[in-house]
Amino acid sequence: MASTLDEAGTAPITDPSPRTERGRLKADRRAAILRAAATLFAERGYAGVTIEDLGAAVGVSGPAVYRHFPGKAAVLAAILQGASLSLLDGAERVIDAAQDPEAALRSLIRFHVDFALAEADVIIVQDRELEQLDPGARHEVRTLQRRYVEHWVDTLHRLRPDRAETELRVRAHAAFGLLNSTPHSARIPGRRPAEGTVRGILEEMAWSSLMS
Amino acid sequence: MASTLDEAGTAPITDPSPRTERGRLKADRRAAILRAAATLFAERGYAGVTIEDLGAAVGVSGPAVYRHFPGKAAVLAAILQGASLSLLDGAERVIDAAQDPEAALRSLIRFHVDFALAEADVIIVQDRELEQLDPGARHEVRTLQRRYVEHWVDTLHRLRPDRAETELRVRAHAAFGLLNSTPHSARIPGRRPAEGTVRGILEEMAWSSLMS
DNA sequence: CATGTCGGTGAGTGCTCGCTAACATCGGGA
DNA sequence: TCCCGATGTTAGCGAGCACTCACCGACATG
Numbered sequence: 001m002a003s004t005l006d007e008a009g010t011a012p013i014t015d016p017s018p019r020t021e022r023g024r025l026k027a028d029r030r031a032a033i034l035r036a037a038a039t040l041f042a043e044r045g046y047a048g049v050t051i052e053d054l055g056a057a058v059g060v061s062g063p064a065v066y067r068h069f070p071g072k073a074a075v076l077a078a079i080l081q082g083a084s085l086s087l088l089d090g091a092e093r094v095i096d097a098a099q100d101p102e103a104a105l106r107s108l109i110r111f112h113v114d115f116a117l118a119e120a121d122v123i124i125v126q127d128r129e130l131e132q133l134d135p136g137a138r139h140e141v142r143t144l145q146r147r148y149v150e151h152w153v154d155t156l157h158r159l160r161p162d163r164a165e166t167e168l169r170v171r172a173h174a175a176f177g178l179l180n181s182t183p184h185s186a187r188i189p190g191r192r193p194a195e196g197t198v199r200g201i202l203e204e205m206a207w208s209s210l211m212s
Numbered sequence: 213m214a215s216t217l218d219e220a221g222t223a224p225i226t227d228p229s230p231r232t233e234r235g236r237l238k239a240d241r242r243a244a245i246l247r248a249a250a251t252l253f254a255e256r257g258y259a260g261v262t263i264e265d266l267g268a269a270v271g272v273s274g275p276a277v278y279r280h281f282p283g284k285a286a287v288l289a290a291i292l293q294g295a296s297l298s299l300l301d302g303a304e305r306v307i308d309a310a311q312d313p314e315a316a317l318r319s320l321i322r323f324h325v326d327f328a329l330a331e332a333d334v335i336i337v338q339d340r341e342l343e344q345l346d347p348g349a350r351h352e353v354r355t356l357q358r359r360y361v362e363h364w365v366d367t368l369h370r371l372r373p374d375r376a377e378t379e380l381r382v383r384a385h386a387a388f389g390l391l392n393s394t395p396h397s398a399r400i401p402g403r404r405p406a407e408g409t410v411r412g413i414l415e416e417m418a419w420s421s422l423m424s
Numbered sequence: 425c426a427t428g429t430c431g432g433t434g435a436g437t438g439c440t441c442g443c444t445a446a447c448a449t450c451g452g453g454a
Numbered sequence: 455t456c457c458c459g460a461t462g463t464t465a466g467c468g469a470g471c472a473c474t475c476a477c478c479g480a481c482a483t484g
């Protein structure tokens with residue numbers, strides 16, 4: 001299901017030069033563990049997944065996971081740090097490329113929808129398991145998230161300088177809730193419209209709610 | 213903190229006639245456990261709360277909880293059943309009282325915002341711990357939730373008969389994500405605007421996103 | 425080719441936690 | 455008043471799980 005995903009999108013903080021064969025295998029396995037962990041955590045919750053499950057999902061058994069992560073909490077931390085970093089990076093790239101604030105907001109919305117649809121598991125884990133992190137990692141993730149929000153608030157402020165920043169912050173959070181609704185409701189069985197249709201609806205709703 | 217809450221809002225399925233003193237105490241304790249459990253589950257997640265915690269939160273210790281619920285899962289089930297029942301009840305009352313579809317949708321939005329602000333803990337638990345339920349209870353809750361959604365879809369369909377029901381269902385879910393954003397972002401520390409302000413912003417955003 | 429490192433395994437350890445058992449206390453109907 | 459059932463207590467059991475340990479084979483470097 002995730003075979004067509006852009007790997008760079010959620011790449012963990014990894015040694016960028018795995019020269020040797022063994023290093024490449026290790027990097028692959030680490031990435032595989034993170035992917036599987038995101039899916040499992042999204043399905044059963046952080047506490048509902050065992051280290052054994054994590055290993056089994058990538059074909060190794062139990063304690064082998066400790067060769068790649070110091071513990072279960074570190075797996076979750078890597079997922080959340082990777083996600084918030086990807087979001088922040090994407091927002092900055094998209095804003096830099098935009099010609100004017102209106103284009104910037106449209107691009108932000110499109111980028112966020114893309115991310116939510118492509119990385120549904122990560123989105124779910126992101127806003128469900130944040131408090132499971134140790135204080136250090138939690139603070140780091142929260143800082144990254146705050147910077148992401150502030151990019152939205154700045155862009156909104158450029159479009160509507162008459163509105164208070166506190167109001168724009170509420171609006172930004174509400175828009176995230178709207179855009180992140182698909183990963184959640186996608187878990188509910190039932191016939192869903194095509195992904196392209198959903199994308200269009202969400203973009204339209206986000207835009208009009210933010211600018212209303 | 214929950215002392216001023218309307219008890220009827222999330223009252224569990226309880227004996228409505230606790231004539232005797234002892235019966236009243238039992239009902240109170242049961243309600244207290246449910247309230248405390250909602251808060252604790254929202255803070256630490258279902259798996260992060262022990263039966264001991266549940267008892268301690270209401271001044272009894274550990275196994276006394278088993279005098280009121282057959283097990284930990286039953287506490288969660290009672291919370292989620294109560295919440296989805298309250299939402300469904302409220303939606304039906306509100307729609308019956310409305311003069312026309314437009315008034316119905318506005319009332320639905322206002323009702324949902326009120327519920328999300330008053331019962332933030334329950335809202336968080338509702339869409340975070342559904343899969344922890346045993347299949348029977350999960351199916352019941354899901355059925356109640358589906359009926360709630362269908363009331364929204366029906367109302368939307370009356371306002372916009374040109375739109376497909378699948379699209380309206382996506383819109384309804386997105387609106388829930390939007391309206392439920394406050395309980396989630398309220399956990400993030402930081403200065404927030406007054407509750408009345410938030411309410412107005414959310415209602416405006418929900419309306420314009422649904423009708424866009 | 426010898427050797428150290430590295431990723432893997434199976435067995436085991438200690439702790440947490442849901443739940444039960446056995447017993448104390450007390451309110452309230454006969 | 456008496457006694458039963460309901461509500462609480464503490465002690466303890468058993469399972470599950472994160473994590474450690476001792477060991478093994480294979481790859482890569484001198």
